[in-house]
Amino acid sequence: MQGSLPETRGSAGSIYVAPSLAAALDALNDYGPAGAPFAGGTWIMRSPIRHEPLREHYVAIGKITELRTVQIGNDAVEIGAAVTHAALATALAGLPEFDVLATAAGSAANPAIRTMATIGGNLSTPNFAAADCVPALLCLDAEVEVSSRGDRERMSLNDFLKARPTLAPGRLLTSIVVPRTRRKTAHTRLPLRRSGDYPVAIVSFAARLDALNRVERVRVAVGSVEPVARRWERLEAALLGRALEPTQAANIAAELAGEFTGRDSVEAPAWYRVNVLPSLVRRATAAALGS
Ligand SMILES: Cc1cc2nc3c(=O)[nH]c(=O)nc-3n(C[C@H](O)[C@H](O)[C@H](O)COP(=O)(O)OP(=O)(O)OC[C@H]3O[C@@H](n4cnc5c(N)ncnc54)[C@H](O)[C@@H]3O)c2cc1C
Structure with a gap:
């Protein structure tokens, strides 16, 4: 499988910086269980401390423009999975109905980590009970989009959390969609x-x-x-x-x-x-x- 990948994706122990969403999904598909997304890296970097093995190949998604944007529409806010906690807190600052999420993103960890850690990483990290944005998004009735090569699926955050432990290799959380409504x-x-x-x-x-x-x-x-x-x-x-x-x-x-x-x-x-x-x-x- 790895033999079919372009050389730029590197060899064993590699990080491939994907230039587009399509390229990231291709790489994740090709690497299969040997690969995984690399977002902010704040959880992955501490794998050795948790005595967890690193994956052989990582696909970095932080340079993909469409995953780094927050779109504020009249009916919903759509958040790209690679938006950092700091960027999310800033983007939501003028929207009181999102105080819960702005506070979650703006108070987790510390300022340096918040400039690296992403919302997608926060929702996708397995065995991370203390993720701040997960309860915040559960109470906003958020849905998530999960993509793989040639496929995109929308599901409730709750269903994603249930599916998360068995999420097939090659699947990437691409965006979070939060409905807008009057609420405190x-x-x-x-x-x-x-x-x-x-x-x-x-x-x-x-x-x-x-x-x-x-x-x-x-x-x-x-x-x-x-x-x-x-x-x-x-x-x-x-x-x-x-x-x-x-x-x-x-x-x-x-x-x-x-x-x-x-x-x-x-x-x-x-x-x-x-x-x-x-x-x-x-x-x-x-x-x-x-x-
Ligand atoms: C000292 C310290 C304290 C922290 N304290 C808190 C805290 O109190 N509250 C809090 O919420 N967070 C905290 N964090 C941050 C936490 O690590 C991140 O919120 C998050 O869990 C990881 O985000 P990341 O973008 O760095 O993900 P990464 O480390 O890049 O990835 C984490 C996991 O998610 C997978 N992944 C990443 N993105 C995707 C995606 N789009 N689709 C599918 N899988 C994906 C990766 O393959 C990996 O398995 C802390 C971090 C540190 C270092």
Whole structure:
């Protein structure tokens, strides 16, 4: 298979800088399981620390113009997979309905990492429970486009997360599509120290409220507590129709938090990740009301 690749793609242990999306998809297809996309490289570079083997071939996607743009339309915002966290936070700065995503992209890791790490890498990284943009995009009902040579498929982010562990070689997350609608949103995270740490727990929140602040539609998503971020549907159902009030929302969250099975790690024990959820819900709802 590798013998059929143009020489410019390099030999074993190579990084091929793809000049176009078509070239990237061709290379990924040809490399098969020996190859993988290389976006910001902030996760891949730490593979040795995690005792994970590197792939034989990487296809760098950072120079592909169409993957580096944020298109703000009237009905939706479309984000190229190679848009960095820093660029995304800047692009969304004037759109209050996207506060949750702008905060997620603008507060993850540290400033240097944010200029490298991409939104596509954040969603695609397997076994990365603490990815900030995943819960933020879950509560915005995001869809993603996944491309391979000759094929492009749109699916919900939730379905992508389910498919992610078995995503066939040659497939590339190419864009994220987020519908525009009136909503108040917020992203809250608890790092152990002030910044630079992976968060112990994340709560992302989005709600449409009526004139009396009653909840007409709501999404709450939780990250870093379980291995994969997910929506907190029982809390959403309990908040629906009520006037949004942060302390009451936290009290309901405390009653329902038992449904989470926290993950143990060197950074934080499982029980702690679950215990902090009510106060993150209180902070998220207060921030959304103030947005
Ligand atoms: C010290 C440190 C702290 C960090 N803290 C946080 C944090 O708190 N919160 C947070 O969210 N992030 C954090 N990050 C950043 C995190 O690494 C990135 O958010 C993200 O997981 C990787 O993005 P990347 O573009 O660097 O991906 P890469 O490292 O290039 O790739 C990661 C994985 O995704 C695959 N991949 C990349 N792009 C695509 C694509 N378009 N389609 C399919 N597969 C793809 C790669 O093949 C690889 O398997 C931190 C990073 C560091 C180094």
